Amino acid sequence: MMAAFTEKLAILEESILAGETHPALGTPCACGQANAIHRCSECFQSPLWCSSCIIAAHKFQPFHFVESWTGRYFKRTSLLELGSILKLGHSNKQCPNRLPNQQGRLTTLVHSNGVHVVRIEYCCCETAPSEIEQLCRARLFPSTVQRPESVFTFECLKDFHAHSLASKKSAYDHFTALRCRTNSAFPQTVPVRITQMSTCTMTNISCRTGTVN
Numbered sequence: 001m002m003a004a005f006t007e008k009l010a011i012l013e014e015s016i017l018a019g020e021t022h023p024a025l026g027t028p029c030a031c032g033q034a035n036a037i038h039r040c041s042e043c044f045q046s047p048l049w050c051s052s053c054i055i056a057a058h059k060f061q062p063f064h065f066v067e068s069w070t071g072r073y074f075k076r077t078s079l080l081e082l083g084s085i086l087k088l089g090h091s092n093k094q095c096p097n098r099l100p101n102q103q104g105r106l107t108t109l110v111h112s113n114g115v116h117v118v119r120i121e122y123c124c125c126e127t128a129p130s131e132i133e134q135l136c137r138a139r140l141f142p143s144t145v146q147r148p149e150s151v152f153t154f155e156c157l158k159d160f161h162a163h164s165l166a167s168k169k170s171a172y173d174h175f176t177a178l179r180c181r182t183n184s185a186f187p188q189t190v191p192v193r194i195t196q197m198s199t200c201t202m203t204n205i206s207c208r209t210g211t212v213n
């Protein structure tokens with residue numbers, strides 16, 4: 001059986017390595033507004049998009065990892081760095097009572113595919129529920145009940161529950177695996193809370209999306 005694969009090894013290698021580039025590089029985005037240089041590494045057969053289009057395409061899939069073409073290779077970036085904001089309370093639309101200078105809160109978010117940093121804007125309507133209620137209604141579980149800066153998706157918690165039942169894996173081991181999925185080369189650099197984000201990452205995010213809180 002392996003002999004059949006060995007015979008096709010060169011073709012398989014070539015096809016896998018072809019994924020390091022994209023046939024649409026150098027063409028404008030479908031919207032016609034900007035160059036298409038970003039792609040999603042998790043959407044099936046992701047096209048290339050401009051920043052606005054990739055954010056719009058991920059409005060309801062905000063925890064995908066994305067990459068940007070640097071001119072030589074695709075580099076991991078994030079929807080946050082491209083300007084994405086999670087808006088709670090209005091199906092990811094802007095709260096009509098948002099304060100003019102409101103920036104949203106940088107938050108570490110742990111999902112089943114790894115660790116993300118997101119910016120969360122809470123609903124400010126007079127009848128708005130508390131922050132922890134807003135998070136839970138969006139299927140995000142807060143790590144603290146006051147001013148949460150770390151959250152876990154329900155999907156991530158379900159995943160951990162299944163793994164711990166099947167293999168008795170500890171929470172520490174599960175999180176270690178998630179850090180490796182986020183950055184397999186340097187898992188120790190993956191932040192476990194906002195204050196551990198590297199200066200470089202913080203500077204990038206503040207430049208692109210406004211002042212960091």
Ligand SMILES: [Zn+2]
Nearest residue numbers: 040042043064
């Ligand atoms: Zn995607």
Ligand SMILES: [Zn+2]
Nearest residue numbers: 029031050053
């Ligand atoms: Zn576009």
Ligand SMILES: [Zn+2]
Nearest residue numbers: 095123124125
């Ligand atoms: Zn609101």
